[in-house]
Amino acid sequence: MRMALGNDSFETELILLGLMDQPDLQVPSFFLFLIMYMVTVLGNMGNLGLIILIGLSSHLHTPMYFFLFNLSFIDFFYSSVFTPKMLINFISKKNIISYTGCMAQFYFLSFFGISECYVLTALAYDLYVAICKPLLYNIAMSPKVCSSLMLGSYLMAFSGAMAHTGCMLRLTFCDANTVNHYFCDFLPLLQLSCTSTYVNELVVFIVVGINVIVPSLTIFISYGFILSSILRISSTEGRSKAFSTCSSHIIAVSLFFGSSAFTYLKPSSSVSMDEGKISSVFYTNTVPLMNPLIYSLRNKDVKLALRKILSRRKF
Template identity: 80%
Template sequence: MTPGNASFVTEFILLGLTNLPYLQLPLFCLFLLMYVATVLGNMCLITLIGLNSHLHTPMYFFLFNLSFIDLCYSSVFTPKMLTNFISKNIISYRGCMTQLYFLCFFGISEAYVLTSMAYDRYVAICNPLLYNVVMSSKVCSSLMFGSYLMAFSGATAHTGCMLRLTFCDANTVNHYLCDILPLLRLSCTSTYMNELVVFIVAGINVIVPSVTIFVSYGFILSSILRISSTEGKSKAFSTCSSHIVALSLFFGSGAFMYLQPSSAMSMDEGKISSVFYTNVVPLMNPFIYSLRNKDIKCAVRKTSSKQVLIRNRVIYVVCYTEADSVCLNKIH
């Protein structure tokens, strides 16, 4: 359709996760609880790592960035998603493109941060004596810079290709967010170039990290099997198990969504897959990395002790100022 004959779209309607009325309220409550837990969990990790100097190590540097990305990632689309459960969800064209850009940016960032964490575990287990040299602050910063650079490149490529498309009368997106594949189905111009870019960019950003992770864990497994003590093997496996769970959830759902022809997958399947990498993964990461982590538990105890100490000092100052000996006795 030529521009002169087209009625161009200025806003999109997001259909949401389901159109069944009796599921709207339960799903709203479920995803609201998930979002609150995601925000609190990631904020707690960010705060703990920032306040405790013994957590200022490469492993927790990457975990700090992962929590920041998950916090931003879930906030890109969840508020709109929650709105859709209780009212008709309309998003402007610019808002949709902005959401698409940040969805791609934080999604690709997470893939490379998880890859950096796998490399960190490889160095820690396979070359423990050289760990501080190999994983220097400069190397860690370079890995994070590379992660954000790849994310910027991928998000710019996807969004730039989407901006060149023409959307005519159809403006109903069969999804709860402005994702690439649902938008491509609304275009009234050729999407061949977009699908090619999706396949190339998604392929690079899934296959390259996946291969790096598999190679890293291949060496890790080889090193673990050479450990003679059962306790040492158990400790090494425990160190890697949480990361493997997070990797499986994120890359598995992402590959299912993007690494197949759009015609081979229904949008209902795509929505279910999207829930995993957009909602479940940011929610689970703080729990995966903290529940069995002794350093995090220690940091929680130290932070709690500091808060109690600060509170008691404040009371002491107030009591001392007011010369209230009874109050001082209550503190002890």
């Protein structure tokens, strides 16, 4: 992608307008998102610290915690791709990002976003096998299978991000260099192009369609079987515990996939940038904030393992 200014010169900087244009709300928004980002980073740093806990606690050597570690890794970097720049925008008069930085931001946003889709899918599949096929769990969720699932997730993310970024690089910007967003996202960048964006929109429908619809269908089918199995559990306490675990996962999945689909699976002409900004807050800030609370900080196994390790060290 090139930004042409006149016939021979090229613009190398972009201006990010930010999340809102109301001066009175800039400072409160800065502190709100700063707190959210700090909680997200601290929560996911805590989750990344689980790798030590997992190594010391044999009962945490399970596929679920393997996927949770990867989810924490993704959320940590995912939220760090754009949030620091957004915080700067709240307190600076002019938020400038270089062309190279914009493309890097766009690539990593795509990479970590697609990765999260498949890790959430892997977690749903893990729940399905654990609840519906408990006798086959050790075979169906062997270390080789889990590693293959994660390798496939990252390969899909890499190919999807390369496709998005490659198509964006082919575009030529006109005289405009102001991005109507708080990060370098797909739709606001397309609005700056003075060349045809048909190929880009086709690619985003294909890539996002595959990476949202396929995982969504997989999760939906998995939960269909899970719900059927839960309803056959005779113990009320067992059903309640299973529903509680599944509902937390469903909330995170609904927020992430719902906001992503609402933002990207629509023609660019019909999307309001204000709507896009609001919906993007959910999958860029809210989901990474919620995941540590849902999957680790509330997990009794993690708390029990931590207490055992601490008591062992103290003894």
